[in-house]
Amino acid sequence: MQVNRLYSVLLVTALLGGGVGTTLAADAKAADPKVVEVQKMIDGAEKARKKAASVDSEWRDTGKFIKQAQAALKAGDYDKAMKLARKAEDEGNLGYQQGVSQQELHLPSYLKY
Amino acid sequence: MSISNLKLSVMAGAVTLLAGQILPLPSLAAEGSSVVAEGKAIALSRKKGNCLACHLIEGGEFPGNLGPPLIAMKARYPDKQKLRAQIWDPTAANPESAMVPFGRNKVLTEAEMDKLVEYIWTL
Amino acid sequence: MKKLLNRVAVLAIAGTVSMGAQATTPEEDRNAFNKLYKWRFSGVPMEEFVNGAYAIDPIGRENWEAIEEFPPYEPFIDEGEVMWETPFANGKGYKDCFPDGPAIAGNYPHWDKEQGMVMTLPLALNQCREANGEKPLKYKKGSITNIVAYTAFQSRGQVTNVVIPDDDPRALAAYENGRKFYFTRRGQLNFSCSTCHLQNTGMKVRTEILSPTLGQTTHWPTYRSKWGTVGTLHRRFTGCNKNIRAKPFKAQGEQYRNLEYFLTYMSNGLELNGPGARK
Numbered sequence: 001m002q003v004n005r006l007y008s009v010l011l012v013t014a015l016l017g018g019g020v021g022t023t024l025a026a027d028a029k030a031a032d033p034k035v036v037e038v039q040k041m042i043d044g045a046e047k048a049r050k051k052a053a054s055v056d057s058e059w060r061d062t063g064k065f066i067k068q069a070q071a072a073l074k075a076g077d078y079d080k081a082m083k084l085a086r087k088a089e090d091e092g093n094l095g096y097q098q099g100v101s102q103q104e105l106h107l108p109s110y111l112k113y
Numbered sequence: 114m115s116i117s118n119l120k121l122s123v124m125a126g127a128v129t130l131l132a133g134q135i136l137p138l139p140s141l142a143a144e145g146s147s148v149v150a151e152g153k154a155i156a157l158s159r160k161k162g163n164c165l166a167c168h169l170i171e172g173g174e175f176p177g178n179l180g181p182p183l184i185a186m187k188a189r190y191p192d193k194q195k196l197r198a199q200i201w202d203p204t205a206a207n208p209e210s211a212m213v214p215f216g217r218n219k220v221l222t223e224a225e226m227d228k229l230v231e232y233i234w235t236l
Numbered sequence: 237m238k239k240l241l242n243r244v245a246v247l248a249i250a251g252t253v254s255m256g257a258q259a260t261t262p263e264e265d266r267n268a269f270n271k272l273y274k275w276r277f278s279g280v281p282m283e284e285f286v287n288g289a290y291a292i293d294p295i296g297r298e299n300w301e302a303i304e305e306f307p308p309y310e311p312f313i314d315e316g317e318v319m320w321e322t323p324f325a326n327g328k329g330y331k332d333c334f335p336d337g338p339a340i341a342g343n344y345p346h347w348d349k350e351q352g353m354v355m356t357l358p359l360a361l362n363q364c365r366e367a368n369g370e371k372p373l374k375y376k377k378g379s380i381t382n383i384v385a386y387t388a389f390q391s392r393g394q395v396t397n398v399v400i401p402d403d404d405p406r407a408l409a410a411y412e413n414g415r416k417f418y419f420t421r422r423g424q425l426n427f428s429c430s431t432c433h434l435q436n437t438g439m440k441v442r443t444e445i446l447s448p449t450l451g452q453t454t455h456w457p458t459y460r461s462k463w464g465t466v467g468t469l470h471r472r473f474t475g476c477n478k479n480i481r482a483k484p485f486k487a488q489g490e491q492y493r494n495l496e497y498f499l500t501y502m503s504n505g506l507e508l509n510g511p512g513a514r515k
Contacts (some may be wrong), residue, residue: 058483
């Protein structure tokens with residue numbers, strides 16, 4: 001009972017919170033399933049970028065691509081937005097792999113002790 | 114090692130096949146030379162291959178010397194796919210390689226890789 | 237049987253190598269670096285390494301010596317002196333924070349046990365400002381470089397002597413984090429600092445000769461023709477990270493401060509000669 005109430009409060013907050021952030025223009029377009037789909041891709045890219053950053057291995061332009069993707073989406077250029085989001089997500093994943101693969105320090109063989 | 118090479122060549126084969134189906138091919142010879150020219154542009158561009166940063170390439174200006182001169186490539190790489198694999202990810206053969214993994218890290222697209230390899234193989 | 241024995245041998249060797257690799261002390265690291273550079277540049281006297289690429293590049297050196305005749309960093313030193321002498325709004329000044337100053341560059345970086353972090357000169361200068369109600373300065377360029385240029389100039393001739401105190405294990409951990417940073421490949425181009433400045437030191441990327449890590453910390457801030465002004469060490473870190481298409485870290489953030497701690501330790505014994513001039 002108590003728990004249920006907590007969940008519904010959370011749910012309402014989440015819904016309201018989501019609504020507050022979106023602009024009017026986005027609201028109008030939000031009905032368009034294409035917009036939702038592209039936004040999902042951009043969100044996925046952002047998640048990948050954060051994962052790379054969490055192991056200190058984010059690449060230089062990943063954040064820039066995400067910003068550009070968001071701008072392209074706003075301008076209605078879905079193809080461009082998807083291409084950029086895909087590129088950013090790839091970079092995020094590759095950066096993360098790069099960081100994880102080096103969690104352990106291996107001193108190079110050319111450095112002789 | 115040999116398995117991944119095999120995979121690569123199969124993949125590359127598939128790409129070539131696809132390209133063959135999609136792209137209109139005016140004449141084989143003309144297509145060959147324009148692919149090489151495009152590959153050269155990719156190799157020399159600072160934003161793309163930037164191979165000159167580290168390799169001497171005949172006719173290229175201000176080469177670095179981190180890597181060996183790119184000469185006699187056909188003799189040294191009779192198997193074009195091995196050449197492609199070296200450029201795709203040099204750290205596979207040498208984990209301490211100072212060369213950029215152009216394919217693995219998507220510095221170049223697979224299509225760009227193909228053109229680049231055609232050009233490098235002419236050196 | 238023979239195969240088995242071979243395998244055991246390989247395992248044993250692999251075991252000792254990786255154990256040994258992880259368990260090196262800072263002094264062992266420094267000796268290994270020195271050994272590599274001495275071997276690589278056998279004709280170059282140790283004290284020359286403070287001059288970076290110009291220690292190993294005779295052509296670049298000629299240009300550089302001409303530039304040093306009218307040092308481009310001089311006006312920045314002068315402005316820094318004015319800053320040093322001018323009291324803050326509350327009547328106090330840098331002098332009150334640094335009673336031994338301005339020749340204090342040789343004390344940095346050091347382990348600050350109270351704050352539990354590596355303390356660098358720019359950070360200490362800003363902490364002084366903030367303690368006196370002044371706004372902190374930006375860390376990569378601008379007036380921070382003036383005050384650091386002045387203290388660097390006053391500190392010329394001091395000897396790099398980074399200490400890793402053994403009464404606080406966090407100090408060694410900070411050093412080891414800096415070392416890990418140095419050897420970690422980053423960015424789309426997949427380089428570590430070590431790839432360029434250790435493995436390939438002396439080689440050319442395009443026309444740039446890669447300087448040794450040894451001596452890289454002795455001459456900051458540095459006037460770079462490319463910048464057209466003086467910049468801090470962490471600005472240079474930012475540049476080297478961006479070149480390999482890695483997202484740079486925050487200037488004076490933990491990663492770069494630990495890196496500075498490690499890097500400066502490698503140069504222990506070398507004289508301070510800041511500010512510097514580079515192309």
